[in-house]
Amino acid sequence: MxxxxxxxxxxxxxxxxxxxxxxxxxxxxxxxxxxxxxxCWAWLRITGKASTPRVDRNRLASCRLSGAAAVFIPAWQEASVIGQTVSHALRAWPQPDLRIYVGCYANDANTCEAARAGACGDDRLRIVRLDVPGPTTKADCLNHLYRQMKADETSEGKRFRLVLLHDAEDMVDAAALALIDGAMDGADFVQIPVLPMPQARSKWVGSHYLDEFCDAHGRTMVVRAALGAALPAAGVGCAFSRGMLARFERHADGGGPFSTDTLTEDYELGLRVSAEGGRSRFLRVRGNDGRLVATRAYFPETLAGAVRQKSRWIHGIAFQGWNRMGWTAGPAEWWMRLRDRxxxxxxxxxxxxxxxxxxxxxxxxxxxxxxxxxxxxxxxxxxxxxxxxxxxxxxxxxxxxxxxxxxxxxxxxxxxxxxxxxxxxxxxxxxxxxxxxxxxxRGEIPPWEKTAHDLHPADAGLCAPARP
Structure with a gap:
């Protein structure tokens, strides 16, 4: 110029x-x-309102439940991990009132067989094979599990007390089931922390999840619960009362309590508990060994996998959540939803x-x-x-x-x-x-972009074995 x-x-x-x-x-x-x-977190810690109690892991691991508990695990092409997940859960939770429902598809026989092999004949496992070819959506798979549970209740003349949600690669904590069962007294939704495991072969991409969850479930969720804001469900390590799921079902279109038109049905389900007037609890407790009672999970180890997973979270929580859930309640709720979106x-x-x-x-x-x-x-x-x-x-x-x-x-x-x-x-x-x-x-339905797993946390020695 x-x-x-x-x-x-x-x-x-x-x-x-x-x-x-x-x-x-x-x-x-x-x-x-x-x-x-x-x-807020510092004030809660100083005043003792955010203390982390200690519990006896051995006592909880063998503690009887107050009622029947169901665990829902939707699975699509999870043959490499589902067997160990089922085996670990059945060993960690020996309570006879437990039943694990694994949903798999007619065109995914390998996952069904791997889950069955992992149970080693334990009759507390129920394989639910969807007649439609997979994958559909995670929520659709969960609704099939829910309908099978209802059919079992009718045929067996009993009613489940609570339903836990888990993913196919989760390593459950031996103390978690009895702890959640006790916390359900007076609560409709309970979430325990999720701890992504460090990954030896993916120290930068796969392991970055642990940084986010340690912060979110060590600080943010504690503050959120103290403020009385609705608690989102993480989709794993979370339990809903049977009565609350029945209320969700009554408000649905007949398919079941899990919304099939959102990518983050688990997140939304937690917020809907509050909208229904239910009580939610975030349960942060340590065992007498100092380890957090939490669900230990394996997250994507590749850049492409991490981007796919997080884009689904952003799409479901920020975009769909704004449209579907709107803005409700008071300032604390607005603040938390702004953070979510x-x-x-x-x-x-x-x-x-x-x-x-x-x-x-x-x-x-x-x-x-x-x-x-x-x-x-x-x-x-x-x-x-x-x-x-x-x-x-x-x-x-x-x-x-x-x-x-x-x-x-x-x-x-x-x-x-x-x-x-x-x-x-x-x-x-x-x-x-x-x-x-x-x-x-424009009318295009987003697919179920599930995370592919070719390594289980237990394989890499990343998760402590179940305690007796």
């Missing part, structure tokens, strides 16, 4: 300034949001932040070679940068602390180093979720 106009460098510096304002404003808002949760915006802000990092690096290099900056940052922008850096340091420490508490300081350090990986996955998942949502508006 001529002497009276701006140079390309000056235009780039202007773009940098505007991007800083955009990203800085939302990073600051996010920092304030997380710090508010930190303050921030995935798409977070992806945009993170993408802007990384683009800004690349642009700022280039402009900084220009200055190193003796050139004056094209535009100087305003005091406001400088202040936002400083606050953002302080917030990042604090969030890194929080992530380290919660991961280290469950898995040791080495995983705590990796939790900090995995932050860029987590952010990249979130950006890619946000873009994919938006594309999927746009297609759904």
């Amino acid at each position: 001529g002497s009276g106009g701006w140079t390309a460098l000056q235009w780039l510096a202007l773009v940098e300034n505007e991007m800083l304002l955009f990203a800085g404003a939302f990073f600051l808002l996010g920092a304030l949001d997380e710090f508010a949760v930190d303050l 921030r995935g798409p915006l977070a992806a945009v802000v993170l993408a802007t932040g990384y683009s800004l990092l690349a642009l700022s690096t280039a402009l900084f290099a220009w200055q190193i070679f003796g050139h004056e900056p094209a535009l100087r940052l305003s005091p406001l922008v400088r202040a936002m940068i400083v606050i953002t850096l302080i917030s990042f340091a604090w969030r890194s420490f929080v992530r380290f602390a919660f991961a280290a508490r469950e898995f040791g300081w080495r995983e705590g350090v990796r939790a900090i180093l995995r932050i860029p990986v987590t952010n990249v996955i979130s950006i890619m998942a946000g873009r994919r979720a938006l594309s999927s949502y746009v297609r759904s508006l």
